[in-house]
Amino acid sequence: MKKLIFATALAIGSLTAVNAQQDAAIAQASTDEATITKAVDTQETVAQDFKEIKATELPKPVLEAVASDFKGATVSKAYKNAKGEYKVVIATADKKQKTVYASADGEWMKKKMKMNKKSRQ
Structure with missing residues (x-):
């Protein structure tokens, strides 16, 4: 038991x-x-977060930054978010595409660029 x-x-x-x-x-x-x-x-x-805009709607400082930092590159697409930040897809002179992020005054935003490291290569 x-x-x-x-x-x-x-x-x-x-x-x-x-x-x-x-x-x-x-x-x-x-x-x-x-x-x-x-x-x-x-x-x-x-x-x-980003809404597509026309490349001609980019602020002049952003366009100047693209022209000075990426010689021979053209803007393929442009996007803007509510904070006034810009996502810019550029076609470089060697026919590669890069995505970069900038503030309205043309300053590159490195933090967001690191997030999209694959798209920058």
Whole structure:
């Protein structure tokens, strides 16, 4: 009889331990999913932040910065966000495309350029 009670208690204890591990795994998966969702939402916000504009609508300082820093390059596309920052896609003299970011006064924004390192190469 003692063995039967001991075996029952052992079985219940094992099930409780397995259930606790499953709960921990589910909680971890939920946390990982929330982190991934947050990262995707952040990337989409950055990508959707800019609205396309005509290249002729770029401020003169931005156009001058492109002309002086990228000899022979032409502006392919231009975008503007609510902060007054510009995303400029340029075609370089050697027929490569680069995406650069600038403020309204023609200053390059290095932080955003680092985010898009692949597009600059």
